Amino acid sequence: MAPHRKQIAPPGAAKVEDALSQVSQMPLYTQIREILRRRILDGSYPPHSQMPSESQMISAFAVSRITIRQALGDLQKEGLIFKVMGKGSFVAKPKAFQSLSRLQGFGEAMSTSGYETYSLLLSARPVAASALVAQRLQLKPEAPVFEIQRLRYLNREPISVDVSYFPPDIGERLAQEDLATRDIFVILENDLGRNLTHADVQIEAISSDESLARHLDIAEASPLLRIERLTWADDRPIDFEFLYYRGDAFQYRLRIDRS
Incomplete structure (x- = not known):
């Protein structure tokens, strides 16, 4: 489908928050990239809308064409914009991402990137542990555990369904x-005084069932990322969960170094 061609107003040089600093150690193209990224993420430049032309940005920011192209090139590499030959640059529907190099909660990771997050509690109840849950939490089969299900929102759109299992006393709290x-x-560390140390993570691609599709507002059988994560506090497993992320809106990233 052809992108929507509504032209976005050119960047306003009068905006204080968008003023370029000539004395900053940050290069001009990096400053422009961050301004444009902020506008994309906060919805000022909506998905599939056309970006201001290079000429408009050259005039607004008072920089060279090379500087503008460097900023746009970085945004394209990040998947925030895409180019159509002969028509210009358009805003892509941004895929949120979380790095696997640090153990962070969803809200922690997304807030540092400027996203708004919210969770809807679907259920919180004691259940009997399945064989897999019991094995991961080092409990006897059918031992009591506490299940918490949440629907996670990113910028007011449903992004994942999280199903988490805890020892009963922790889950009830x-x-x-x-x-x-x-x-x-954050609650485990700050309120319950647990020292979270590491997590074991497995990722696979699956198709959504009817229930997940309904919660995530997608078609049944749409692609999902299914993350199985076991989080440890010191030398004991404390939180085992299944995270079901929309495949069209989220990705995990990992840096791998060659020693």
Whole structure:
């Protein structure tokens, strides 16, 4: 489908927050890239709308064409914009991403990138551990555990369904907290005094069933990322969860060094 061609107004040089600094150690193209990225992420430049032309940005920012192209090139590499030959640059629907190099909760990771997050509590209840849950949490089969299901929102759109399992005493305490706006990792560390050390993670691609599709507002059988994560506090497993992320809106990234 052809991109929507509505032209966005050129960057306003009068905006204080968008003023370029000539004395900053940050190169001009980097400053422009960050201004444009901010406008994309906050919705000022909506998905599939046309970006200002290079000439408009040259005039607004008072920089060279090379500088503008460097900024646009970086945004294209990040997947925030795409180019159509002979027509210009358009805003892509940005895919949020989380790095696997650090153990972070969803809200923690997204807030540092400027995203708005929120969680809807779907259920919080004691259940009997399945064989897999019991194995991961080092419990006996059908031992009591506490299950918490949440629908996570990113910039007011549903992004994932999280199904988490905890030892009963921890889960019951978590259920009393503000799970709409606070990350479970933050609560575990700051309120319950647990020392989270590491997590074991497995990722696979699956198709959404009817229930997941309904919660995530997608078609049934749409692609999902299914993350199985076991989080440890010191030398004991404390949180085992299944995270179901929309494949069209989220990705994990990992840097691998060659020694």
